[in-house]
Amino acid sequence: MATTAALVLGLLFAVALLLRTKAQLSVPVTPQLFTYDMVKEYPHDPDAFTQGLQFDSSGDTEFFWESTGMRGQSTVRQVELETGKVLRSKALDRSDFGEGLTKFGNKLYQEVWQSGKLYEYDTLNLDDVKTLAGPLSDGWGITTDNKSLILSDGSSSLSFVDPATLTVQRTVLVTDGEFQVHALNELEYINGEIWANIWLTDCIARIDPATGAVKAWILLSQLRTALQAQNIQQTYQMDVLNGIAYDDATGRLFVTGKYWPRLYEVKPRLQSASPNPLELLDARRRCVKSNSGF
């Protein structure tokens, strides 16, 4: 008798748990909003149309792997953190427009815009390069959780790709509440989340890789306006924020932009844990492109 009662209770409890999980899944996540504190600024090549950025501490000095875009200006390069000095650089074919870059093991993977092509470089010798046929028809951003390569193509989907076979294992649709987030660009895998620059904005989305939900927005537009206000003489006009790099060991977050003469270490600071409708509207106006139903 007691056993039956316990079983029934257990069953009821399990059903309640299931219902609760289901209810949680169907309730859209309201993203938190973050601003930032400036920690440190570094020089950055103002002629670099930054498309991909990856921190690396395996050298004598700390450095980045950087991918630059624009036809005729596209490179893969090794850039010293402290000085911004280009230590090594390899030019892409003149017809290539470089995009995202990530390091996986001792290889670098670089995407090429409007092409399914992926370049695979040996980190020790950038001339040791293979051209691979990636699984997508366009390449924007790329990062890795050391299991999959994670790719964006300017849409609102992220593709998880098997590095061995270059086949898509799964895709996830990125949403802010009920809205799709388009133009996902440069990516960085940080503490179990995917951080993405949204093209043509100065926003970074912190995305849950399992559900695609935007858990938070980091609003960085003041970084660009403050830098523009310095009126630094340069050949090309500064473009949007692009390039996220993270040092796992120390938790330092680095960002820069296309044709930015500076690279910054910034520390995200919580502005609003549960933003009111007006704050949310303002963030979405800045970060979510208008063709997303927003």
Ligand SMILES: *[C@@H]1O[C@H](CO)[C@@H](O)[C@H](O)[C@H]1NC(C)=O
């Ligand atoms: C992936 O591997 C690199 C190199 O060992 C390491 O620095 C990084 O923290 C790893 N990332 C994850 C998400 O495990």
